[in-house]
Amino acid sequence: MAETTQSSIDAPEHPARPLPPYVPRLAFAGGLVLTGVVLIMTVGVHRPGGEEPPPPAEPQAALPVPDQKPQPGVATPRAGLAAPPDRPTVSDAAELETWAHRVAGKTRLAATDLSAYGRAEMWLRRQKPGCHLSWATLAGIAHVEAAQGRPGPITLPPDVWAKQAVRARSDGKQPDPKDLDDAAFATARYLCAAGDDVATPAGWWKSIRTFDPAVPYAQEVFSAADAYADASVAP
Template sequence: MAETAQSTEAPEHPARPLPPYVPRLAFAGGLVLTGLILIMTVGVNRPDGAEPPPPAPQPQPALAVPDQKPQPGVATPRAGLAAPPDRPTVSDAAELETWANRVAAKTRLPVADLSAYGRAEMWLRRQKPGCHLSWATLAGISHVEAAQGRPGPITLEPDVWAKHSARATSDGKQPDPKDRDDAAFATARYLCAAGDDVATPEGWWKSMRTFDSAVPYVQEVFSAADAYADASVAP
């Protein structure tokens, strides 16, 4: 039997093992890549097929109020869309809410505020039918009060409040000067207290100058009331 020949080739070196941190780096890189893919594809291939929620609607800008500066006693602001008829024996809350939503869409005033102004108009239509006070005048007063840094319910002097305040919702509670409904109702009662017809230029200016004697203040109320009234009846 022949003798096996010795190989003259150099023996191969065994493979060098990878450093222990290399597999960990590869695993971490895979996780990062997977996360990036998920971030880029989320919302594109939703399992339930749902669309992403729409962005929240942006609030509408306030209605522009032209600065008219009418002369005292020459004109009266327009009345605007009349509040619903007052029905003493049944609830008229649904009609008032419908009216307030309709006017709010046109004037960009809060629905709750318009409900307070409209309720005051409804009450005064029965209590002082010759006054003909429009909700737009109350909205104009509130606009000027807010512009002068007094946001919220119309503020009356304590002696005026004591004399003319009444609960607007007839729930048996005491009138609250911080309640927008009570404040609007008390203001309406004050404006109509002298018995003047505020649908006439003379009556409106006399009533408003009892509320505030400063002509520039009343002119600003006139401009705002007229703008809201005009917008409320626009097509």
């Protein structure tokens, strides 16, 4: 019997052929497809149904303010929905917040701003009962100040601020001209300082023109205050 050589034992019966050149490309393409499927499934976990998130809500448009241009001393803005009664011995914060949110829904003003105007009306109702200042006048002033691009919520001259500034909240802090609550309260004190009844045409115009003597300024405040007051009492 012939002796078997080592080379005949190790050599395969049929030598291996090289892979066709398209096979690696097919494997690569398959990997890409699998990766895409995984990504789609992952996105589907975080966004049910694969839907895009809803777009952000559009900001609410400001309340239209008709340009009335009333003549000085002829009329006053309408009275807005009165702020809650001032309660010196108990907390009235919850009532003020409820009122502010109710008026905010009708006037399209921020509830935090309305709280500041309403608090000033409440405090002046007790400190200067004959003034009859409405929050709507303060809102009208803030509207004109913002339209004119002046810095601060309501800007008062330094000498007026030094005389009229009082902290609007009982927290022991110093009044801050950049704080709307303090600025609204100081402005209310300034408008009522002369002792005039701003519920009368003569008193309102005198008070506003003490704040700013320009007739067009007072007319713009009148228009804004009247619009806010009217909206606040609408059904």
